[in-house]
Amino acid sequence: MLDNTKTEELENLKKLYDKGVLTKEEYEARKEQLLSEAIGQEPRPEASREAAPKPAPEASPRAEEPKEGPTPPPPAGNPAEPVPGNSLKASVTFKRIGMLFLVLLILFILAFTLSKRRRHIMETSDATPTEVVQDAAPNPLYPVFQGKGRPKEERTSTTTEGVPAEEYTSVESVIYDAKGRPVERRIEVRNGFNDPWTDTKYIYDEDGFLSTIKESSSVGAVILSTEKVFSKSGDDILMTATSYSQPIAGGDGEGKEVLSKMTTRITDNGKVRKEIDEDGKLLRTITFDQGGRIVEDRVESEDGAVTVKSTYDKGGNLTRQEFSSADGSPARVVDYEITKRDSKGNWAERKSTENGVTTISKREVAY
Numbered sequence: 001m002l003d004n005t006k007t008e009e010l011e012n013l014k015k016l017y018d019k020g021v022l023t024k025e026e027y028e029a030r031k032e033q034l035l036s037e038a039i040g041q042e043p044r045p046e047a048s049r050e051a052a053p054k055p056a057p058e059a060s061p062r063a064e065e066p067k068e069g070p071t072p073p074p075p076a077g078n079p080a081e082p083v084p085g086n087s088l089k090a091s092v093t094f095k096r097i098g099m100l101f102l103v104l105l106i107l108f109i110l111a112f113t114l115s116k117r118r119r120h121i122m123e124t125s126d127a128t129p130t131e132v133v134q135d136a137a138p139n140p141l142y143p144v145f146q147g148k149g150r151p152k153e154e155r156t157s158t159t160t161e162g163v164p165a166e167e168y169t170s171v172e173s174v175i176y177d178a179k180g181r182p183v184e185r186r187i188e189v190r191n192g193f194n195d196p197w198t199d200t201k202y203i204y205d206e207d208g209f210l211s212t213i214k215e216s217s218s219v220g221a222v223i224l225s226t227e228k229v230f231s232k233s234g235d236d237i238l239m240t241a242t243s244y245s246q247p248i249a250g251g252d253g254e255g256k257e258v259l260s261k262m263t264t265r266i267t268d269n270g271k272v273r274k275e276i277d278e279d280g281k282l283l284r285t286i287t288f289d290q291g292g293r294i295v296e297d298r299v300e301s302e303d304g305a306v307t308v309k310s311t312y313d314k315g316g317n318l319t320r321q322e323f324s325s326a327d328g329s330p331a332r333v334v335d336y337e338i339t340k341r342d343s344k345g346n347w348a349e350r351k352s353t354e355n356g357v358t359t360i361s362k363r364e365v366a367y
Contacts, residue, residue: 007299008243009034009217009224012259016222016245026194026220033189033196033217149344150180153366160359179208194220221248224259237266239275291316301326317347 010031017027154172168191175184185200196218203212213228225244230237243259264283265276275284287296293316297308304326311320323332332354340349342365352359 008241008260008262009226012224012243012245013219015259016219021222022220029191029194030196030217030219149346149365149367150176151365151367154363155365156361156363158359158361160357162357177204181208194218218248222246223248233265235267237268239264239266304328 013022013027013030013034016022017024022030152174154174155169156172157169168189171188171190173186174182177183181202181204183202185202187198189196198215198217200216201212201214202210203214205211209230209232211230213230214225215228216223216225223246225246226241227244228239228241230239232238240261240263242261244256245259246256263278267274267276271288273286273288274282277283281300283300285296285298285300286294287298289295289312291312293310293312295310297310299306305328306326307322307324309322309324310318311322313319317338318336320336321332321334322330323334325331334352334354337351337353338347338349339351340347342348342363344365344367346363346365348363348365350361350363352361
């Protein structure tokens with residue numbers, strides 16, 4: 001997505017190129033990587049706590065078994081003569097047995113209905129699994145795997161039909177803490193040219209709040225870093241992002257230069273998230289659907305707004321993205337189609353088409 005940080009990175013990249021720190025090839029390669037990363041989906045922020053399993057429906061109380069005492073011996077006399085009170089007692093017993101049978105039948109029907117309903121929800125709900133723990137509330141800005149299971153490594157190879165030179169492989173690995181939250185994430189793009197990488201660290205406070213995100217990326221002979229510090233301000237979140245530049249050959253902190261620093265306020269009412277600068281100017285608006293997926297991402301600029309609209313199928317799989325330029329005219333349309341799935345039902349091969357050009361992405365996920 002074209003968030004503020006990516007926009008700043010592009011501007012910082014241009015500054016480095018203008019200063020002569022980067023060659024034209026390094027500048028173009030990093031620029032292409034940033035634009036490729038912008039297409040990725042960003043999850044909606046959730047509550048600042050572990051995802052709790054949904055409580056199982058409570059069963060209706062089971063009818064108490066009727067307690068029967070010993071049947072008194074029949075009185076002396078004619079055995080064929082009915083004993084007063086025995087027929088009444090038998091009638092009551094049969095009624096209790098009937099009531100018990102009726103209660104058991106109702107419980108069976110209720111359990112069957114709930115099971116069927118649960119199966120329907122699982123088949124038609126979005127693809128985000130309950131076992132994936134979201135980030136601390138309502139902090140945004142770290143991607144969560146969209147699919148079933150918790151991946152340790154995700155390897156994706158991409159090939160554009162008719163353009164062999166654009167073949168590359170992306171390897172993403174994630175380390176989780178004991179609570180299932182990501183603490184480290186590394187992405188390597190093996191393109192046969194400069195093989196750029198991005199390292200991200202997530203730091204939580206004692207309440208489980210995601211307080212800091214540290215991201216570093218290689219751009220030729222330079223490392224571009226961004227540190228995002230989050231703090232609570234009432235119902236909102238304040239995010240202070242500082243960008244740095246440092247030569248790869250330098251030591252710890254040697255040659256480190258501050259490129260920019262900006263504080264934004266993040267508001268979120270559950271359906272719409274807004275990012276506002278210190279002067280009250282709207283920078284970005286993100287709209288979510290009921291499944292927590294981004295359906296529109298709008299980034300404001302001096303020339304207008306750049307928007308990305310996303311469409312999903314009933315299973316929560318991305319089917320289309322529409323990118324609009326600042327003047328509002330359609331700029332790009334990308335259609336997605338899953339052609340193969342893995343053992344957990346996540347996509348293993350996906351085809352994307354843009355302006356008649358097809359790109360095939362193959363993914364292997366280690367859970």
